[in-house]
Amino acid sequence: MTASSRSLVVFRAVAFAAAAGGAVCLVWAARAVPAGLRTIERKQADLAAIEAQDAKVRGFDPYFTALAAVTGAPPEAPAEMLRRVAPGAPAPVMAGGGVEPIEGPWSLHRVEMTFADVPIDSVAAFLAECEGARPRWRASNLRIQALDPGGTRARVSMGLEGIVRAAAKGRAP
Structure with a gap:
């Protein structure tokens, strides 16, 4: 080879x-x-x-745009609404339930309120005022416990939720 x-x-x-x-x-x-x-x-x-x-x-953008057009100011704080609706009612114990960001500049605010002794009709007026506010506060939970049978006073615990524009300055919920 x-x-x-x-x-x-x-x-x-x-x-x-x-x-x-x-x-x-x-x-x-x-x-x-x-x-x-x-x-x-x-x-x-x-x-x-x-x-x-x-x-x-x-798909929710038009709703947020409409809400922004209707509500230029931040919502009134629940404590201020209560003082206006029921001037004689005792101040509630309030706890911030937190803030959750939503789409864009919007955020969901949660507030927990507890009344030790309040007239029941004041609670109804307060809830009606919350519903009529712009933007509205929505009752997420509500517990009413009568202080005495047949009485008009009660112990009330409620949670409120409101949509707030995050960029808005002013009263915090």
Whole structure:
């Protein structure tokens, strides 16, 4: 065997080994494709769900715009409304329930109020005033416990929620 034929055999062996190695790598990579496709499909489904949620949230934009047009000022604080509606009622114990950001500049304010001894008709007038306020305060929970049977005074615990424009300065709920 001559030197040139030996180098040709070595070259063919190296080329065959490279081709075999490439084929093995191709088969190994092809096995991973289905798992990668499943991951891509799962991420596409997640993205579609996020896009649907975004479209739903954007559907509320006209309502927030209308609310902003109607309510230029922050809502009146519940304690101020109570003093106006029932001047003789004792001051409630108030606890801030927290602030939750909503879409855009809006936030949801929660307030917990507890009255130790209050006339029941004052509570009804206060709730009517909360409902009529702009933006309105909504009673999220209400518990009335009569102090004596047939009496007109009660112990009241209530939670109020109101939507407030975060950029507005003034009375905090």
